[in-house]
Amino acid sequence: MKTLLTAKPAMLELRALSKTWQPRRGETRHLLQGLNLAVAPGQTVAILGPSGSGKSTLLKMVAGLEPLDAGAVLLDGQDITRLPPEQRHFALMFQDFALFPHLNVQDNVAFGLVEQRLPKPQSRAQALDMLQRFGLQAYAQSRVWQLSGGEQQRVALARALITRPRLLLLDEPFSALDAELRLQLREEFRSHITQSQMAVLWVTHDEAEARAMGDVGMRLLAGALQPVWQAAP
Ligand SMILES: Nc1ncnc2c1ncn2[C@@H]1O[C@H](COP(=O)(O)OP(=O)(O)O)[C@@H](O)[C@H]1O
Ligand SMILES: [Mg+2]
Structure with missing residues (x-):
């Protein structure tokens, strides 16, 4: 496929990302604490975590839609922490179709x-x-x-x-779909994503989906990422 655009898939690195929020005045909750992650071009990292664990906030931070309290977002080694979202050339997909x-x-x-x-x-x-x-x-x-x-x-x-896009971010993209369709779409999405050779962050609370989509699986627990699996080389 020809396009005018020259953007090529890039390597994403998250370094020591932290995020707090104030549920009430004078009270601080740590949502993400010193979170590190690397996603290579052609690699899909699945991030698992229960509702409220901070998955969507993490994706928004990567996309530049939510400010960080500390840490850095790097793309091919370049610090883009302060780059506005529209200049990052990332693609985002959510569960509601947003067409x-x-x-x-x-x-x-x-x-x-x-x-x-x-x-x-x-x-x-x-x-x-x-x-x-x-x-x-x-x-x-x-x-x-x-x-x-x-x-x-x-x-x-x-x-x-x-x-x-230089990076694809998906936030529970199948959550609004019925079970049978979710299974079918996994394979289709996987094939399109593999062809694109992009770095992909796939966020879900569904462990089976995470395992089907992710070359690497991480669990978001207490504000940090813990490895769950890594595809055989
Ligand atoms: N700025 C904020 N104001 C209020 N609550 C927040 C704020 N940021 C995060 N939270 C809370 O942090 C938690 C994480 O939310 P979210 O990232 O949507 O988690 P997930 O996508 O894993 O379900 C939620 O409990 C939410 O209430
Ligand atoms: Mg969410």
Whole structure:
């Protein structure tokens, strides 16, 4: 697939990230404490943790949407801790599909390219290529609300990957889907992600999903990451 963009997958490093919050005045809770992590291009790190353990906050910190109290975010060795989110060129996916209801499927997928100032006809053509790879070409002209939840999440992944982000962040992307569909989408997502050769952070409270998606598995416990498994080399 051709694109104008030259961004290539990058290595993510988190160094001693800390985050506190004040539930009440004068009271401080430590959510993340000196958290370290490295994610290489082509590697998916799954982060497991119960609800409230700080998974979403961690992803937002990596994306630049939530300030850090201490620590650093590095991309290919470069400190991007203070870089605004829109300059990081990361892609984020959440459980709610967050597609644009006023655009058809093809224009949803083309959106990131148009935003990067690729002319509309080329953006649309590339979006159609992408939809073909995802087996969604028949839906190109459909409105997103005409699609099922699983189809919408496929479109969301296609939209995320088309701009070739330097890092892919997924926050419980299958949580709103039924069990059978979750199983099916694991394989599909895994294959698209492997092809993209990106560094991926996949956050979930579902251990089976984490094991299916992650080359490396970590558990977020008491504000730090503990290794759970590492794929055989
Ligand atoms: N700025 C904040 N204000 C209030 N509560 C916060 C704030 N930051 C984090 N929390 C609390 O920290 C916990 C972690 O939230 P979250 O990152 O959403 O966890 P997870 O995604 O693992 O469920 C929650 O209990 C939330 O209430
Ligand atoms: Mg969360």
